[in-house]
Amino acid sequence: MKKSDVLEQIRKIGLVPVLRAESESQALALAGAIADGGVTCMEVTMTVPGALKVMARLAKERPEILLGAGTVLDAETAKECVGEGATFIVSPAFDEKTVSYCRAHEIAVLPGALTPTEVIRAWDAGADVVKIFPASAMGGAKYLKSLKAPLPNIEMIPTGGVSLATAHEFLDAGAYALGVGADLVDTKAIRGGHPETVTAHARKYMEIVKGFQAGCLI
Template identity: 70%
Template sequence: MDKVTVLETMRQIGLVPVLRADSVDKAMALAEAVADGGVTVLEVTMTVPGAIEVMRRLAQQRPDILVGAGTVLDPETARMCILEGAQFVVSPALNLKTIEMCHRYSIAVLPGALTPTEIVTAWQAGADVVKVFPASAMGGAKYLKAVKAPLPQVELIPTGGVSVATAHEFLEAGAFALGVGGDLVDHKAMNEGRAHVVTETARKYLEIVKEYRAKKA
């Protein structure tokens, strides 16, 4: 899938679940539960033990899922993830060399930034989308809306503080898509054998995105 298609898929789904788990098998089970709810975009963080293996297996076994690498802090890690099948690269911070590496492979790159200066620096360096993290620490959707006012051309994905309760507010503020963590990736439910809880939450998020777009159309 080329970079333009990757970004358009991300925009259409409207959601980028941040997948964290303490084993490869648990990560795979979470990925399946999220995908069963119709969310076919996943960010596998490098904090997952065996994260590369998870990306490799998803790329091979679930070609319908758009798999990205998360918590990528340097260009070497970015390259390793890309070679194993990652189709986009996300970071909680801004590393210019990582952006350069992703450009070399024509892979979508979403570096993290928080202040307006950091966001503009990331955008000017070639970020396809800027991850605003941690969004909740700066006031959530109100902060995103304030940043988008002078920077409407910059695509932003808020992460941190996004939930079913706040999703519509973030979309209204101008989010390109929503970075969702613990509110969707429910480890307690998974450990209790209730994968359907994660699947149902994924469906709720998709419905929120659908309703928002229908209203804006």
């Protein structure tokens, strides 16, 4: 898939669940439950045990999922993730070599930043979208709106503090898409044998996103 197509799919789906789990099997169960709820985009973080194996299995078994790799801290790791099927690379911070590698190989890259200076630096280096993390620590949607006011041309995905209660606020503030963590990626529900809880939550998120997108088209 071309980089432009990957980025368009991220925007269209509107959600990027941050997949953290305690085991490979739990990660796969979470991914399946989330995708069954209509959220067919997610990043498997490198903090998941056997993360590369999880990516490889998802790429093979759930081809409908737009698969990304998260918590990627260097270019070598980015290369390994792409080799296992990741179509976009996400990081909690900005690493110039990682962005350079992705640019050279036409891979969508979403480095993390927080302050205006960090955001501009990441964008100028070639970020396709800048991950604003942790957004909650700076005031959530209000902070994103403050960043977008002087930097309307920079695409941003807020992560941290995104929930069903705040999703619409972040979208209204100008989010390219939403990075969603524990509010959707519910390991407790999976441990308890209730993947349907995660699936139902995913559907609620998609209802918010699609409702917002429909309103923007009116």
